[in-house]
Amino acid sequence: MSQTPRISFLASPTDEAQQALAALTAEHGACAPADADVLCALGGDGFMLQTLHRHGALGKPVFGMKLGTVGFLMNHYRPEDLLDRIAAAEPAKLRPLEMLALTESGASIGSLAYNEVSLLRQTRQAAHIQIDLNGETRLDELICDGVLTATPAGSTAYNFSAHGPILPLGSHTIALTPIAPFRPRRWRGAILKADTEIRFRVLDPYKRPVSATADSHEVRDVVEVTIRESRDRMVTLLFDPEHNLEERILSEQFMV
Structure with a gap:
């Protein structure tokens, strides 16, 4: 400068x-x-x-x-x-999160999130979501209003309101937080290494539609969402x- x-x-x-x-x-x-x-x-x-x-x-x-x-x-x-x-x-x-969302129509939509990527149910019916980490299924079925992934900078915002952890800046971690979980009742989320690849698979997306939002960019009717920390930005x-x-x-x- x-x-x-x-x-x-x-x-x-x-x-x-x-x-x-x-x-x-x-x-x-x-x-x-x-x-x-x-x-x-x-x-x-x-x-x-x-x-x-x-x-x-x-x-x-x-x-x-x-x-x-x-x-x-x-x-x-x-x-x-x-x-x-x-x-x-x-x-x-x-470093922002990179979101890649696949929709029911077959579209593939990418976006960045400096705060969080959140998945939310679109109708009165709860969402059913499978969670994979680095290609391994960690949660077969989360029944919830939604689930989000937050950066340290975004961990004090929506993530904290959903009872997620506040992450120290520079900790090289991200938060995985359920939103109003119904099953499993005792699962309250996880703190993950920043380089973890998270994949959400929407179960029964036609009956229980879900949207994905990266900061303020919303994608409707998603069937699968992959999230990872950006390596380039x-x-x-x-x-x-x-x-x-x-x-x-x-x-x-x-x-x-």
């Missing part, structure tokens, strides 16, 4: 974020993401995920500032010392040292 970084400011469509975008570009100038040294995302966690999906392939670090409802992946909005904050920021490197988020992502994840485990 150059001494005075070229910053590409990206903002959610809310009035507050758009006003911040206008003020920051007036002070620091406008720059296209491909030409920037760092991306600055203005919004909430949803917009941060949108930024990573749209521009993650560029390999540019992203410094987010919270101007939205949820800001776990964001820094506080404080525009006056932005250059100093970026210079002092601590990086957090994240990595993104870098920048955080203020006093409140970096590793500390946030740790703090979540002591909230009462």
Whole structure:
């Protein structure tokens, strides 16, 4: 990164974020993401995920500032010392999950997930799902509302709400968590090595249809979903040292 970084400011469509975008570009100038040294995302966690999906392939670090409802992946909005904050920021490197979903129609659809991949029942009837790990069946039939796989960065979100574990950043693990499981009653999920290949097979998909969602990308009527950590894609988020992502994840485990 150059001494005075070229910053590409990206903002959610809310009035507050758009006003911040206008003020920051007036002070620091406008720059296209491909030409920037760092991306600055203005919004909430949803917009941060949108930024990573749209521009993650560029390999540019992203410094987010919270101007939205949820800001776990964001820094506080404080525009006056932005250059100093970026210079002092601590990086957090994240690998997304790769999802490959096969549908009833025979389509094969791929997507990335920086938070989680979740399978959910589409109708009033519970889903019946078989779980294979690295080609070996580990659970013949999970009867549930759904099941999800979460990264460490995403483990504090939907995964934690479903009573899944919070994973330390850099632990090279992923969470496998059932959503409202009915059978087997005592199975509460697993913590897996990050390089584990997970395959969900939907049993009786016509009577009990299931959808798969990678972050916000939904695929309906899936029959099989394969998930693995990406070997090719990595993104870098920048955080203020006093409140970096590793500390946030740790703090979540002591909230009462």
